[in-house]
Amino acid sequence: MRITCPNCGERDRREFYYQGDALALDRPAEDAGAAVWDDYLHNRTNPAGDTCDMWFHEAGCGAWLIVERNTVSHAVHKVTLAEKAKR
Template sequence: MRIDCPLCGSRDRREFYYQGDAVALTRPAPDAGEAAWDDYVHLRDNPAGPTRELWHHEAGCSAWLEVTRDTVSHAISDVTLAAGKATA
């Protein structure tokens, strides 16, 4: 798989480090209880199809990227710099 870094151009996936979904998570209140915290820490959606993900160009320019990738085919449809986007 190749990722088109907006700063460096097309690079092999091995130059990047996957950081997870690029969706904001709602952090539970400190007193929310064990079940709410367990869900927050351990449970994530695993959709088949297009997803937004955060990738770090670790072996390149060190940019944080938001990658839109189809989890079935691994086809990448969009790559943008994640700078200035809120993540939680």
């Protein structure tokens, strides 16, 4: 899979560190309980199809990116710098 970094251009995905779902960044409250924290820390969805993920350009410019891609075809649809993404 190739990811086009807005700063560095097209690179192999091995230059990047996958962080997870960009839309599920909400942490539980401190007092949410052990079961809620266990679920947050250890369970991940594994969707087949279009996703919106956070990636870190570890071996490049050090930017955080939001990558919209398809997990079945490995097609990358859009890459945005996280700092410029709409919130």
